[in-house]
Amino acid sequence: MAYIGDQLDIFAGKTPDGTALTCGAVEVSWRDLFRAIGSAENHIRRLSPRGGRIALLLRDPAELIVWFFACARTARVAVVMDPDWPPAQKTAVLAGIDADLEIDAAACAALREVSAAAPAISSPAEEPPPAEDDFFYAGFTSGSSGTPKGYIRMHGSWLESFALTRREFPTAPRPPGRVVLAGQLTHSLHLYGAVCGLASGQEVVLLPRFEPRAVLAELRNAPAGAVLYATPTQLHYLAEGASRGEPVETVVQVFASGAKWRDEDRRALRKVFPKADLIEFYGASEASFITVAKPEENVPAGSVGRAAAGVRIAIGDPAAPAPAGVTGSIWVKSSLLFSGYICGHAPETRWQDGWLTLGDHGFVDAAGFLFLTGRENRxxxxxxxxxxxxxxxxxxxxxxxxxxxxxxxxxxxxxxxxxxxxxxxxxxxxxxxxxxxxxxxxxxxxxxxxxxxxxxxxxxxxxxxxxxxxxxxxxxxxxxxx
CATH class of the missing domain: 3.30.300.30 (ANL, C-terminal domain)
Incomplete structure (x- = not known):
């Protein structure tokens, strides 16, 4: 039975001294990563029920990764919260999600002291392993009012996303490749890149904050075969920061999502990463991949690509989709969708016979390429x-x-x-x-x-x-x- 993080013990056994995670000046081996996750698992099991919601209020991205996997591997829900939220907003969200346990920096420090005396790799528990239809992750996205909406996901939806990543991007480097994340893990794009990388045995580099020069230095020093996840805005700043430097030839793939990628920025980035496939995908925290735009597919200017493998798109009404070129609500059907909201209000999000719309509008051309035209709540x-x-x-x-x-x-x-x-x-x-x-x-x-x-x-x-x-x-x- 597969679940998120089910291979970590295998990687720790095969390459115990290999680097699994780098965060700033700190390098964590696969052995030490697995031990840290095991200690967190034992703590979670003692203090929360199976299926419980664990609020993670952690600024350190390496600590967040440890507790995220610990929640997933124990069939708890990792509720990833932004520690920079104003106190009133944080209090309101905690009340809304009905958390069973809160993990912040102080809790991590206390657990480290206990673990230092008797470090232990997690032993098999009496609880059964997670199932694909168990919830494992809840994140937040802002609505038009700025109030966070808490979306929740099952293991199966991300496992399917991992499989889609392997199918759609078969040229991705195999372990021990390196995945570099240019932003905080409270953003689902960066969290997905980190979890997908570690779950497949890749080394993951977490940068505590987005600083173009630091990202470029990391990529220049990376071994050949590096993969970068970033938003188009971050990539704009990377191209701007690298304009007077030498090209970075270690990067083989760049994944961009979170906004439409401007053609000028894409061209500028091509000069920075001449050996990389520049891949754009349109998606959402609630839907994962919706469309993919790959360089070899001659994607029309202004389009966000064609439907990703296994994803169906309908415009207007999924029961009677609009013809090519006609604008309407974008509806999606796939095995990658979220399961609902645990807090917050999203009137633009609607379901219909297994189809989901998040309020985006657009049209599909005769060749099946999707173009975005706007969003209902804006x-x-x-x-x-x-x-x-x-x-x-x-x-x-x-x-x-x-x-x-x-x-x-x-x-x-x-x-x-x-x-x-x-x-x-x-x-x-x-x-x-x-x-x-x-x-x-x-x-x-x-x-x-x-x-x-x-x-x-x-x-x-x-x-x-x-x-x-x-x-x-x-x-x-x-x-x-x-």
Whole structure:
């Protein structure tokens, strides 16, 4: 019976002194990783019931990995929380998920002291091993209100995702390859990359924070065959940071997800990683892989690729899908889907006969390639016109001087809402607001034009490396009220 982390003892037995995990200056062998997980397993079994929810409030990514696997291997649910949440939000989420046990830095330190006196590899327990339909992981994603939604998953959904990764990307290096993660593990993309890597015997490198120079240095020093997981925003900064350096030839695959990858950034990254397959996939924390865009498939400009293996996509109504070229809600059906929310509210997430929609809109062309057009919970109504900010953001981001663009709807007595944009430049641009407004007029209908464009030196990012839309909108609203 397969479950997440069921091969760790095998890797610890085969290469006990081999490096399993690197985090900053700390290297952890497979033997020591398995011992640490075993100690955590014993602690969890003593203090929580099978199926219990274990709240993980850990800043250290290596500690988070240890406790994540310990939860999965004992048929508990690893509830991965962001330790940087405001206290009130943290308290509300803890109350909402009804946690059986909380693990923070203090709990880890106490357990280390106990384990130092008598370190032990986990021994077989009386409890049966996890089943594929047991829950093992809950994470959080923000809604339009900024309130975290807690999604929960079964072992089987990620095991199927691991299998899909092997099928779709057969050129991935076999152990002992190296997987490098450029962001915090509270982001599902990076957590998936770390868990998938370790579960298949790969060495995983965790960087405590995203720092382009540190990521590039790690990749330059890596053995040939390195794999990188990052968001398109992070990859933009990597390309920018490497523009004056030598190409990095150790990287064979780059996985990008979390936002649409701009063609200009992809071209720039090709110069940085000349030997790498640059792979984009569209998905969600609740759905895993939805589409895949691989370099050899001649993906049309603006598309996020075709349906991943075993994934079905329908537009509009899954019972009567819209024809090619017609925009509507994107519905997905696969064995990779989540099982529901344990807290938070998501009116845009709906089920219908096994099909799932998360509120994204788009269309499929005649060749089966998917194009995204917007998201229900970001739609702005201005002067009676429905506008998806993603459309305006895409136009702004197409300008060669724009690195990041975020469009918001601010309260307006006349229009209901008015469009305003915040942009971060990648190149100097004189009279940037005027130039960018002119650029928008050339590509957008009059009703979709931003009323104002705010140029910022640097826009804030989330822990996962994506533009922090809620923080940016809040800043624009504060400025408006002053």
């Amino acid at each position: 739609m702005i109504i201005t002067s009676g016109l429905n506008v998806y900010p993603e459309e305006v953001e895409e136009v702004l981001s197409a300008h060669p001087a724009v690195a990041i663009a975020v469009v918001a709807g601010l309260a307006d007595k006349v229009r209901g809402q008015r469009l305003e944009a915040a942009v971060q430049l990648s190149l100097p641009l004189e009279d940037a607001e005027t130039v960018l407004l002119r650029h928008c007029r050339a590509h957008l209908a009059a009703g979709k034009l931003p009323r104002k464009i705010h140029v910022r030196h640097r826009l804030p990012l989330t822990a996962g490396g994506k533009p922090d839309i809620q923080k940016i909108i809040a800043e624009l609203q504060r400025k408006e009220s002053m």
